[in-house]
Amino acid sequence: MIGPRLNASGRLSSANYGVELLLTQDNDKAKEIAQYLERINHQRRELDRHVVAESMDLVNESSDYQQQSVLVLGKHDWHAGVIGIAASKLVAEYSKPVVIVGIDDTIARGSARSMGDVNIYQLLKECSHLFTSFGGHKLAAGFSLKPENFGKFKETLENIVKTSITKDILVDSMSLDMKLETSDISFDLIDTLDTLGPFGHGNPNPTFYSDQFKVIDSKLVGNGKHLKVTLQDEKTNQCFDGIGFNLANKLSVVYNKTNHIAYSIERNEWNNQEKIQINIKDIK
Structure with a gap:
């Protein structure tokens, strides 16, 4: 995937490398930049793993952290280029908003990610x-402050959320556009949905619902992070490939059951073959 590699240069060095790769007409230059971006992306992954691992150690070793409605974590030498990625992963892990701060000698930089109905920007x-x-904005924010003010900031935010956040607004809700019959899932429907794009913040990909799919095969892929399944409609016996990114925790509860599934659909091309893929957003 080229996206993470282009992003990595902006996070750790300069976004100009990505721009130059896309604009250059020189094959040798493009290869040189691509190899550099590959090295930078590897470094980015290592830094990300380091911050996530140390953050989880801080949380798991402290009962105080486990009782907080928002996790505020900070440490010297956490790289500012990866703290946002790390915060998103911790939100998924602990199901609560997370603020991660990388502290240097002269400046501390923070990145926050939220969930549910918690407006992290307002907090x-x-x-x-x-x-x-x-x-x-509501779900993500960034800031900087003097290193000596980190302790005061942490104390202030933790006191604010004691009266601002209740368990009901920490529920991560999802909007469903409609219940979709299996007989309506087709390449023609995908083509029609594509005319509504581009999708992204403010115009999300349509999310459908079904209670007719049975998981007849399942396994973990992507270093054990993602759930890959074969779904069968109980009425028609029609089968689809499904992928649930970061849904590895669902493996033990879905097999050989009729499940409630929130999903989007897309065209997947592999080895010169086109298939309809079910992108699972949640499954119960």
Whole structure:
């Protein structure tokens, strides 16, 4: 995948490398840049794993962290280029908003990710008197502050969320567009949906619902992180390939059962063959 490699240069060095790769007409130059981006992306993954591992150690070793509605974690030498990625992974792991701060000698940089109905931007705004820069939106925000103010910031935010966050708003809800019959799933429908794009923030990919799919085969892929399944409609016996990114924890509860599934559909091309793929967003 080229996207993470282009992003890695901006996170760890300069985004100009990615731009130059896309614009150059020189094959040798393109190869040289591509090899550099591959090295940078490997470094990015290592830094990300380091921050995630140390963050989880901090949480798991402290009962105070486990009782907090928002996790505020900070440490010296955590690279600012990967703290946002790490925060997203910890949100998925602990099902609560996460703020990660990388602290240097002269500046501390923070990145926040949220979930459910928690407006992380508004919560951080109440601490903005401690920041030297600040911006974001409901689900994600970033800021910087003086290193000596990190402790005060952590204390302030943890006190704010004690009265602002209740368990009901930590539920990660999902909007479903409609229940879709298996007989309606087709390449023609995918082509029609494509005319509604491009999809992204503010225009999400349509999410459908079904209670007719039975998981007849399942396994973990992607270093054990993702759930790959074969789904069979109980009425028609029609089968589809399904993939659930970061849904490895669902493996033990879905097999050989009729499941409630929230999903999107897309065209998947592999070895010159086209198939319809079910992208599972949640399964119960």
